Amino acid sequence: MAGHSQFKNIMHRKGAQDAKKAKVFTKLIRELTTAARAGQPDPAANPRLRAAIQAARAANMPKDTVERAVKRGAGGDGADNYEEVRYEGYGPGGVAVIVEALTDNRNRTAGEVRAAFSKNGGTLGETNSVAFMFDRVGEIVFPAAAASGEAMFEAALEAGADDCQSDDNHVITCNQDDFAQVREVLEKQFGDPESAKLVWRPKTGTPIEGEKAETLFKMIEVLEDSDDVQQVYANFEISEDELSKLAS
Template identity: 75%
Template sequence: MAGHSQFKNIMHRKGAQDAKRAKVFTKLIRELTTAARSGLPDPAANPRLRAAIIAARAANMTKDTIDRAVKRGAGGTEGDNYEEIRYEGYGPGGVAVIVEALTDNRNRTAGEVRAAFSKHGGSLGETGSVAFMFDRVGEIIYPAKVGSADDVLEAAIEAGADDCVSETETHRVACKAEDFFAVKDALEKRFGEAGEAKVVWRPQNQVAVDEERAQSLIKMLEVLEDSDDVQNVYANFEIADDVMRKLSA
């Protein structure tokens, strides 16, 4: 199980979590509602809802808020019909970008996404135009304290995972998207509930971006993530540490 370079998690850049807490909750509630609507309201029988609840707990959402979102989705409340849309394109420096959205107004969301690309030196493409440069994988993350690197690696192999990278603070397990829930359930029997677990787009290669293009790219990604309709943004960029420090100052 060879290691891989951990790709940038844009949501955690520049300590922006606290400032975006309300928006994060809005996105999580949409996912909870949509997941409950798309299947049974019982997380044990609805893998997508189970994953959404894990994400909500990781963001410290209260049980009452989670339960209300699930009940709203299960009850089919009018106005809670969200459509799943994926946008793909290129940012500054030829960086490939995938945007996942949940929206109740396709025209509004398309306009916002297109504007974010065009105003910051990017170009929106057709569906499938960059997805081939990413792998769709399940990612299960545990804090380092749950066990040694060898223990987690052994458990990951037994669970059917493809990759396990242990770092100072976390163990990061990756698997095929279709094996995600089986691997997650097997690991949770051993280590308890994961700190984070979701299916993501992982870039196959990184594109190095210089300082000038990095500034435009980061701004574009921040504008995309600031949209309530956008759930996730993935990009295959690599920015040197000294450049990131300069831009974050």
């Protein structure tokens, strides 16, 4: 099994999602505020804001909390001006890691990210030091109930997507230049997706197991525990047996 979703699987098995609900809301509020500030406050005319609102709904964020965040970003209230920053480096076992953050204090965030890497056997590098090992792609996720796997696959390809993987949900991937078009076509056919965003997808995986795997997941957890960090991507590959050990 490869990719960051396996880390999410482990955290879900440990029940960490509910324990971190407040931090999830904090990250979503930052994205809502930034999206509203960067474009129009109308989600129909602002795809990034629409995606942020969809993510907030999926996390069961109260409607009034969403509206306040959008209002702050649009200039209705005083709001922090968050800056988008990307960090790259290597974790234990030579796993390539990309960290995306929204911060109002670059020095604080850089210090937290650097500490997470160095204290867990990783090395923080320069921008673009590992990005070449990933593809920047659009990812659209629909619930399994939206359509059958075959129907979603056919619709995704017709819309211009590159692939559709169906299991607990439907995960559609496409070229980043086609992202807006693919999302718009599929939304008209299947309604609002669970999420729609640009992500970093590993081109190749780095096998990892044992103590190095445990340390890597600890590092990722520390990074995601930061209010400033929005997403963490890593190119690790791990077996089902190893995954079960870590989740137990």
